[in-house]
Amino acid sequence: MFIGHFAFGLVAKRATPYLSLAVLFAAAQLADILWPIFVAIGIEQVRIDPYNGTITPLDFTSYPYSHSLALLIVGGLVFAWVFAPSGDRRAFLVLALLVVSHWVLDYVTHGPDMPLYPGGPKVGLGLWRWLPATVAVELPLYLAGVLVYYRVTRPRDKVGRYGFSFLATALLVIYAGNLMGPPPPSVTALWAAAITGSVIILAAALWADRHRDAI
Secondary structure, three states: OOHHHHHHHHHHHHHOOOOOHHHHHHHHOHHHHHHHHHHHHOOOEEEEOOOOOOOOOEEEEEOOOOOOHHHHHHHHHHHHHHHOOOOOHHHHHHHHHHHHHHHHHHHHHOOOOEEOOOOOOEEOOOHHHOHHHHHHHHHHHHHHHHHHHHHHEEEOOHHHHHHHHHHHHHHHHHHHHHHHOOOOOOHHHHHHHHHHHHHHHHHHHHHHHHOEEEO
C-alpha cells in the first residue's frame, strides 16, 4: 500500500492537530523510510520481477527488520518516545499506532511476505493480486484522509491555500506512476529513488503544514 499509509497520517491530524504533518507521515511511513536504507546497506533484499502476479514489479525477498510486526511495535514505541511532546499520552499513542498501522495495511495488500518477527512466519492477504480491488480500497481511503485534513485545518496564507493541494495531487500522481509506470531499471535505482522520494515528501509535508492552522 502507498497512499493508504499517508491517509492514516492525514486522519491523525484530527487527533493531534499540534503535531506536524511531516511527523505524522514519517510515523505512518517509517517502515518504508527504513526499508530502502536497509536494502542499500545489504541487510534486506528485494528483487525486480514484473511477472510475479501482483500489481507491483517487486518481489520483497527479505525485509525482517523494516517490516516485521514485532520490530514495528518496538519502532513505534521508540518513534513516539522521540517525537511525542513530553507527557502527552495521546500523541504518544497516535504516533506508536501509526507506525504499527503500516504493517496492518501492508498485511492486507501484500502476499504472504509480511514477517511477524525476524525469522518468523510470513503472512499477507494479497490484495495486490487484483488491480481494481486495490484501487477501490486505497483511493477512497486516501481521499477520505485528504478531506479530514482539509476540515481540521485552514490556510494561514496563500501557500497554505495551495501548498497542501499541490502535495495531495503529487501523491496521487506518484501513486498512478507506481501502478502504471515501468519497473525500476535496477535495485540501486529503486532504493535511491525511494530514499530521495521520502525526503522530498516529508519536506513538502512540513512546508505545507506550516502554512495551515488547526481549527
